[in-house]
Amino acid sequence: MRTGFLLAGLAMASLAAAQTAAPELPPSALAPANLAKTRPKPPFDLTGTWQHGGGPNNPFQFSPPPGAKLTPAAQVHYDAARKARAEGKAYHDDIGQCWPAGLPLIMTRVWPIAMIQIPTAIYMISGFMNSVRTIFLDGRQHTDPDLVVRSFNGESIGHWEGDTLVVDTRNFVEDHHWLDNGIPLTDAARIIERMRLIDKGAALEIEYTAIDPKSWEGEWKWTKRWRRVNDQDITEASCLPDLNEHMPSTKPSQNVR
Template identity: 35%
Template sequence: MQGWAIWARAAAGAAALAMSGGASAQDAAIPRADGYAEIERLPDFTGVWNPDWSLLFGDSGRRPTEPKLTPPAQDKFNAFRAKQAEEGVDQSKQVECVPPGMPGIMRQPYPIEFLFTPGRVTIFAETYSQARRIYTDGRPLPSDPDLLFNGSSVARWDGDTLLVDTVGFSPVTEIAPGIPHSDKMTIRERIWLDTPDILRIETTITDPEVLAEPLVQQLAFRRQADWEIREYVCQENNRLVSAEGGANVDLGLDDEDDPFGPPPGE
């Protein structure tokens, strides 16, 4: 009789669990952090955004603002340009598939995508399949940050504009090709919707050891509703294929050492 009672109680419990959609009492007791309600009130950054230079300069032929360098930094840049002209090659580290990091990752001719989650905005860049994690949970900037390609970023909303501050950059990254930064570089970004399908970013780079004055640059992106971010594996095609239309970088690999094998047609 006692065994029957135990079985009946177990059956009743199973029926109750099934009627509740499978949620246990323990699950019901765990409060769900509902930060998503706040996200619904934020500007709509969803979708894939493609850089569009025509939104900045049209047909004027204007170019992005050039940095004004301190005398020591200018001397180093002049040496870089002289070597570049003499050797006829690109001296930037991207020829070896090293990601550009900040600020270069945001200036690539490839799309980006935003993801809003409670306490964080994540920017996915198709270039090098990179992700920037920007924390909006109220934390301060780290006083002794790890040195990362994309730095450490925190942000806050000022109305419909996202204000992002970033510090702590890998010494491998550069302000621009041939212009390395110091450990004092900081970056402030203003990100906002100009229209529902036009997103703009104003980037201010400050580095008292390299820049004679803060460098302010503009970016503009157009929403592409039917696009998806694609996989980007630099090493996969980063080799000479042919004299016409092929990659312009030879990593020095013999065919037998090349993990992707010999170029097609050879």
Template identity: 55%
Template sequence: MTHRRSWTISAGMALALLASPLVAQRGPGPLTPDQLDKLVPKHPGYLGALAPENLRKKRPAPGFDLTGTWFVDLSEGFNKFMFGPPYPDFLPDAAKALAEGQAAAKAGRTYRDAIGQCYPPGMPMIMTRVWPIAMIQLPTVIYMVAGFENSFRAIYLDGRAFSDPDTVVHSYNGESIGHWEGKTLVVETRYIEPDNHYIDSGIPVSDDFAMTERMTMLDGGRTLQIEYIMTDPQNWKGEWRNTKRWTRQDHTDIGEVECILANNAHLPGTDLGNSKVGDAGDTEPRP
């Protein structure tokens, strides 16, 4: 099972359920407890993050509490939402993408505008969209919901291992597991979907993309700082590092958001909104 089948897998599972003997043979009648139990996907051998038993387990006190609404710090300029420059030593395909993206920006054109076509920004770009992010910290997990596309992310803190790479379904925000090192939360993220997933101006990520975040709290809990350490041996050499900050925002909330292609054509910078993504290198709309 590969990450590129993630969307197909989800659709296939739904179709399989509709076509299963469970549904086809029983029709609208009641289901037995065993049949109902089989409808719920379960973790093999460990509790869910919201299971009361898991939440009640004794754990060391966390280094800080992320609960709140946060906004990326753009006080040094709007371009701080980007993760470079400085950039790592890119391999040829990524170096070509960087040059093409910069040339398109100078010409006032979009480049690899997958986000404008409702593809998720994914990690790490979802963290620096110009929208607040709500974070809810529990003893077992941190949930994040972005104001941009209502993108959802979970960082598990309950000691679980990463999913089996042979069966996991890749996603744009990946699977994140965190642990505390004193007052620093260290988060490892794997299994990120690379299809139409870019950093900054069209820099691609591959199957091998992985990320470590080192989160610390500053200014008495008013400022969140995250150091990003990203690796992708298919696209750059060594580590790509960048540090960003977010400020706590106490007078805003996250509302419901949908990305609808038909509504995107008029938005600045999304002139590919009504076109198919097509080949990754395309810079012009496709019919």
């Protein structure tokens, strides 16, 4: 009996010696000590509910700019999507099948977005599937690619440049994520947002710059605008099988996958 305990103890000691040290993690954005750090006063506070404005000069789509050149891999999707559209069908409509919209499309859905700004972060909760996005403002770096859990909204880290919040988002998932119809976003994507308030704080303008060397060449840019809506709150919303049973456009017969 005593020999058994001894062997077990030796085995555990040996296992512990073989383990590498756990990485040092940054303090949570909500950690009191992090919140209490002295920081310059931010030039604006996004706390509130925001709705993408829409309209002809402010489309919800992130369409390729004129002259855009896709990679061969992305071109296959783009051509297939164009063919499906001509047949009155959707192409890889992953959002309709309950996959998250992801950045940047989550920002321009018709549902409003609640934004809560604290000294260390901005939390964005979309009325569309309650998608959560966090923009860290506490000076942390992007997570080690070997440790990060990739996501549809990516990992967003912001810093202030004058009256502008510059947000760098990386670490996206590698599939089921689309920039526009037939244009895949991959794990190589990176999106820079330059956010500023306009119209005396009643509107938010974001200039987008997106790169994804696995899908297209160079940088693509768009500018979108949101307006503050003071009569709307975010409510629970889920993509459910029961819902899709009653959405004719999500049926297999309407989709090319």
